[in-house]
Amino acid sequence: MKKVAQEILGKLPKVDYADIRIVEKESQNIATKDGVVEALESSTSLGYGIRVLNNGAWGFAASHDFSKQGVEKTAKRAVEIAAASAKYKYEDVSLASQKPIRTTYKTPIKEDPFAVPLEEKIELLLAADKAQRVDPQIAISQTSFSAHREKKTFAATNGSLIEQEIIWTGAGIEASSVSNNDFQNRSYPNSFGGQFATRGYEMVRELDLVGNAPRIGEETVQLLTAPLCPSGEYDIILDSNQLALQIHESCGHATELDRVLGYEASYAGTSFLTPEKLGKFKYGSKGVNLTADATIPGGLGTFGYDDEGVPAQKTYLVKNGLFVDYMTSRETATHLRKIVPGYKKASNSTMRATGWQYIPLIRMTNVNLESGDWKLDDLIQDTKRGILMSTNRSWSIDDRRLNFQFGTEIGWEIKNGKKGRMLKNPTYQGMTPKFWNSCDAICSQDEWIVWGTPNCGKGQPSQIMYTGHGASPARFRKIKTGVVKW
Amino acid sequence: MMGEKKLQLISQKVLGLSKASETEILLFVTDRGLTRFANSQIHQNVAWEDLGISVRVVIGKKIGVASTNSFSDTALRDVVKRAENLAVWQKEDPHFKGLPKVKKLPKVVHLIHEATPAKRAEAVATIIKLARQKKITASGALDSAVSEVAVANSHGLWAYHASSASDLSTILLGRDSTGFGAQLARRVDEINATDVGIKAIEKVERGKKPIMVKPGKWDVILEPQAVNEMMAFFAWLGPNARIYHEQASHFSGQLGQKVAGENITIVDDPLDEAGFPMPFDFEGHPKTRLAIIKNGTLTNLVYDSYHAGKHEAKNTGHALPAPNTGGPMPLHLKIEPGKLTMEEMIKKVKKGLLVTRFWYVRVLNPKTLAITGMTRDGTFLIRNGKIVGGVKNLRFNQSIPEALKNVAEISRDAVPLSSFELELGTNQMPALHIKNWNFTSGTEF
Numbered sequence: 048m049k050k051v052a053q054e055i056l057g058k059l060p061k062v063d064y065a066d067i068r069i070v071e072k073e074s075q076n077i078a079t080k081d082g083v084v085e086a087l088e089s090s091t092s093l094g095y096g097i098r099v100l101n102n103g104a105w106g107f108a109a110s111h112d113f114s115k116q117g118v119e120k121t122a123k124r125a126v127e128i129a130a131a132s133a134k135y136k137y138e139d140v141s142l143a144s145q146k147p148i149r150t151t152y153k154t155p156i157k158e159d160p161f162a163v164p165l166e167e168k169i170e171l172l173l174a175a176d177k178a179q180r181v182d183p184q185i186a187i188s189q190t191s192f193s194a195h196r197e198k199k200t201f202a203a204t205n206g207s208l209i210e211q212e213i214i215w216t217g218a219g220i221e222a223s224s225v226s227n228n229d230f231q232n233r234s235y236p237n238s239f240g241g242q243f244a245t246r247g248y249e250m251v252r253e254l255d256l257v258g259n260a261p262r263i264g265e266e267t268v269q270l271l272t273a274p275l276c277p278s279g280e281y282d283i284i285l286d287s288n289q290l291a292l293q294i295h296e297s298c299g300h301a302t303e304l305d306r307v308l309g310y311e312a313s314y315a316g317t318s319f320l321t322p323e324k325l326g327k328f329k330y331g332s333k334g335v336n337l338t339a340d341a342t343i344p345g346g347l348g349t350f351g352y353d354d355e356g357v358p359a360q361k362t363y364l365v366k367n368g369l370f371v372d373y374m375t376s377r378e379t380a381t382h383l384r385k386i387v388p389g390y391k392k393a394s395n396s397t398m399r400a401t402g403w404q405y406i407p408l409i410r411m412t413n414v415n416l417e418s419g420d421w422k423l424d425d426l427i428q429d430t431k432r433g434i435l436m437s438t439n440r441s442w443s444i445d446d447r448r449l450n451f452q453f454g455t456e457i458g459w460e461i462k463n464g465k466k467g468r469m470l471k472n473p474t475y476q477g478m479t480p481k482f483w484n485s486c487d488a489i490c491s492q493d494e495w496i497v498w499g500t501p502n503c504g505k506g507q508p509s510q511i512m513y514t515g516h517g518a519s520p521a522r523f524r525k526i527k528t529g530v531v532k533w
Numbered sequence: 534m535m536g537e538k539k540l541q542l543i544s545q546k547v548l549g550l551s552k553a554s555e556t557e558i559l560l561f562v563t564d565r566g567l568t569r570f571a572n573s574q575i576h577q578n579v580a581w582e583d584l585g586i587s588v589r590v591v592i593g594k595k596i597g598v599a600s601t602n603s604f605s606d607t608a609l610r611d612v613v614k615r616a617e618n619l620a621v622w623q624k625e626d627p628h629f630k631g632l633p634k635v636k637k638l639p640k641v642v643h644l645i646h647e648a649t650p651a652k653r654a655e656a657v658a659t660i661i662k663l664a665r666q667k668k669i670t671a672s673g674a675l676d677s678a679v680s681e682v683a684v685a686n687s688h689g690l691w692a693y694h695a696s697s698a699s700d701l702s703t704i705l706l707g708r709d710s711t712g713f714g715a716q717l718a719r720r721v722d723e724i725n726a727t728d729v730g731i732k733a734i735e736k737v738e739r740g741k742k743p744i745m746v747k748p749g750k751w752d753v754i755l756e757p758q759a760v761n762e763m764m765a766f767f768a769w770l771g772p773n774a775r776i777y778h779e780q781a782s783h784f785s786g787q788l789g790q791k792v793a794g795e796n797i798t799i800v801d802d803p804l805d806e807a808g809f810p811m812p813f814d815f816e817g818h819p820k821t822r823l824a825i826i827k828n829g830t831l832t833n834l835v836y837d838s839y840h841a842g843k844h845e846a847k848n849t850g851h852a853l854p855a856p857n858t859g860g861p862m863p864l865h866l867k868i869e870p871g872k873l874t875m876e877e878m879i880k881k882v883k884k885g886l887l888v889t890r891f892w893y894v895r896v897l898n899p900k901t902l903a904i905t906g907m908t909r910d911g912t913f914l915i916r917n918g919k920i921v922g923g924v925k926n927l928r929f930n931q932s933i934p935e936a937l938k939n940v941a942e943i944s945r946d947a948v949p950l951s952s953f954e955l956e957l958g959t960n961q962m963p964a965l966h967i968k969n970w971n972f973t974s975g976t977e978f
Contacts, residue, residue: 078858083626086856087619090600091612094583106650109581111602124580124650131568131650132575135658140576165622173624186780225780230900310571312672313704316892316909319977404581443893443928445907450928450976452905454897472898476928476974507569507674508579530973531905531930533898 049210051113052202055095058122062101062129064142066203068354069095070403075161077168078191079176084169094403097125103139104132109404142377143393145357147206152351154214155344156247160194163248168192171256178260179222182268187223191240192216192251199354207356215347215513217243217501218251220260224267228533231270231471232456233263237288238439243499243513244345266457269469276458276473278529282430283475284423284522286437287490289455290416291498291516297479298330298337299414299514301448302364303397304373306409308382314507316446319479320370322386330370331483334419337365339374341396341412346515347499348414350399354407357396364414368484376409401510408506413497415517419489423520426488433461434528436473452476452530476530482523490519534645535562535584535681537693543586543604544685550613553590553620555632557686559815559854561585565678568653573661573671575654589855590616591632595623598856630842632686633818641810643695648677648721656721660703660730669737671730673703677721684817692817698809698959699724700951704910705733709978710743710923712736713889713910715758717949717959719809736889736911740923746914748927748972752885752941754878754915757948757962760868762891763904764960765952767799767933768863770899772825772833774840775860783902783934784831792831793937796871799826801835801851801863802961808865808949809959816852823849825863826937837861864958868965871943875964878942880918882966886927887913887920902933907976927972935969942966 048069055067071093078086096109106129110121172190179188194216201209219241221234236242236254244250285293300318305311307318320328331337341359343349350359355377362372374397375383384390398407427435441454458473459466497517504511544558566580586609587600597619601612653675664671677699684692701724702715714733718724755763776782784792793799803811803820813819816838824832836844837852840861851861879887889911897903908926915921944964952958 084624085858087623088598088856089615092602107579111583128578128650131654132578137574228900230781312571313674406579441895441897443895443905445976446892446909508567533901533903
């Protein structure tokens with residue numbers, strides 16, 4: 048595809064800058080429900096997108112059509128769109144410099160998820176589906192598996208030519224129980240499809256879906272008769288899978304520089320982390336260190352180069368509680384330099400597009416809370432009046448990323464240092480900086496997991512991106528819990 | 534545009550390649566452009582054309598689905614082969630009763646209107662200019678699409694529909710307030726950017742110096758956009774036959790019973806030319822007007838062929854593209870209108886809040902159909918029938934069925950609004966006056 052990419056680039060008239068991405072996607076999805084394989088699907092997609100910067104304005108056109116006429120039409124369209132944008136511009140776009148890179152990258156995996164026989168995958172899921180059904184009160188049992196391969200060829204007028212092959216795999220199980228007006232869920236290892244990683248089928252084997260299924264089934268039934276999460280102010284310990292989403296919503300999105308600069312105001316919103324706060328704002332307590340790191344092995348947001356050809360890297364967003372940087376692109380980094388005196392950084396490699404049809408946007412890579420030194424058992428022992436919450440059930444946050452409310456599938460009461468009775472319908476609510484400043488204990492690397500979040504929505508037209516979040520359980524003091532009763 | 538004849542030839546070619554006992558072909562062709570603006574200038578301006586073919590093959594009761602975005606002979610052979618290979622390894626689904634048979638399809642107007650980048654930029658520039666005059670920052674998007682969808686199957690079924698849509702929305706940002714405006718139309722030249730811009734500016738101006746109000750139970754006037762955001766969750770989890778029969782729906786076991794106020798009639802009306810008509814579902818089964826709730830009573834669920842077969846019910850034409858593990862859904866919802874304009878409804882409110890739209894709405898519990906979310910881009914205090922100023926945004930936790938029992942007034946006029954961007958369907962929603970809407974906390978802006 049390198050040759051094709053260069054040929055298409057060659058068809059463009061002279062413009063200030065242009066890049067092309069040819070993307071070939073392949074995926075396989077299997078889903079079971081109540082012992083029946085309900086979805087067995089294989090999909091492929093191939094196309095290219097041409098991004099043009101001319102006279103200080105962007106144009107982008109994309110097509111599935113690789114014929115001579117198709118390419119010429121798409122190239123012409125990209126240039127025309129840039130001209131239409133330029134007609135009404137008030138300020139020129141400028142890009143941070145980027146050295147040309149000519150290289151390749153491939154996700155290191157042990158076992159190709161596409162090569163594992165279909166029969167074996169179906170048998171595993173059906174066994175896990177059946178193993179959840181430990182009680183007649185279980186109304187729904189579900190499992191899912193998906194494998195994705197994305198081959199990308201990037202070529203730009205600055206001389207870059209990069210080929211990448213990103214592979215990611217996901218799997219999980221979910222049991223639901225119903226009684227009168229109650230509906231309870233338990234998922235393993237996480238909700239909304241389980242765990243996802245830039246790994247091969249070895250990840251699915253490690254999950255032991257069948258072995259964990261009976262526990263998930265039992266817990267969903269126990270939840271039906273468990274007491275409600277109490278209302279009040281409690282110290283809460285968030286399990287790493289819930290903390291991953293908390294990081295995603297209140298740290299990740301809040302530090303996307305395109306949001307901060309208003310680029311996403313028309314849809315996803317802006318951010319409370321405005322530029323004057325950079326380097327000055329106490330985002331969290333001293334122990335809170337947040338990074339955006341696209342280099343973590345296996346992380347769902349791990350890659351070699353972003354969709355502007357910038358090498359993957361690790362950036363501190365919050366260091367020792369202080370807000371120190373954003374996730375940036377070539378365009379927004381330049382924009383920030385104009386606003387914040389002394390900011391001299393280039394893009395930190397976060398631009399990704401969901402497919403060939405879309406322009407790259409700033410997307411979370413792996414946004415992580417660095418580990419502390421606690422053991423979970425010790426943390427529970429150290430908590431007098433608290434609630435341990437695990438596995439997300441609902442999430443919502445305002446359009447500047449301040450007021451949030453989360454619900455989890457399950458909770459446990461902590462009384463005088465002991466994990467006690469199970470609690471149902473746990474919810475908590477807070478304001479982002481106050482919440483992160485109340486974090487006083489984070490568990491160690493032994494319990495640190497990079498969770499995959501494959502469903503991050505952003506942009507117009509809407510793009511769904513795969514991102515990762517490393518976290519270990521952490522404690523937050525005096526948090527409002529039980530904010531909704533049902 | 535590829536045209537019906539060409540798509541029919543492709544589907545015949547694919548059906549000829551399949552050795553399965555039943556085969557279904559779903560085809561789509563789309564040409565779409567979106568001009569987006571922020572900080573009062575166009576910052577993202579894109580266009581793309583794509584096509585797709587999805588093949589569902591049935592071998593006995595074993596089903597496999599494969600898709601691709603090329604109509605080349607090689608790609609068509611490959612997609613059929615992949616679907617067949619999957620079906621071979623599949624397990625029998627005892628509930629599957631077969632693909633839909635040929636039925637007469639209703640006629641709707643195929644209205645096609647393409648928007649050029651220049652036309653989109655011009656509309657967007659109108660809003661930017663209006664906002665700049667008021668020293669307000671403009672953001673938004675104008676999305677336009679021309680699309681074709683076709684379904685064929687080995688029983689001889691053929692269904693084709695072509696349509697266009699343009700969707701302009703803007704969020705204007707003042708110093709301490711924001712305002713939203715939007716319009717959805719079948720032709721881009723029906724979009725009135727000036728009107729959209731003026732309405733959003735009014736909200737910014739009216740919302741200046743917002744005050745914080747106490748959360749709690751409030752009378753609310755929900756504008757159509759807010760109603761649509763609530764009703765998206767009703768559509769997903771309410772009359773969905775799959776969820777109903779799994780006992781996971783709030784409405785499970787309540788067919789024929791009162792589930793909403795006497796004044797509530799909710800229909801799925803896919804053939805209404807005032808909206809965005811669609812004559813068939815994604816299995817090619819004809820669509821028709823269906824009353825889901827009539828005068829407060831749950832009268833119908835929505836079915837696709839699979840769930841109709843499984844539960845021995847009538848297929849109502851609500852299939853989504855296969856494989857669909859979420860169940861059938863209504864995509865053209867309407868709440869039957871009342872008699873007053875929204876302005877007249879506001880006059881009848883002693884103390885309440887006017888809500889322009891919601892944001893980040895999520896389900897708390899499907900069994901109670903309880904949702905949470907925030908208000909956004911124009912929330913106002915109403916006192917003695919008058920809008921007296923802006924309020925800071927609030928979080929709500931609210932059961933939808935409870936809200937539908939507490940509707941005091943429904944506006945006379947309904948507005949077409951996308952159900953899921955421009956991709957699947959279009960609702961027509963009025964404004965609602967709802968009593969005892971449950972706000973639980975506030976935010977800083």
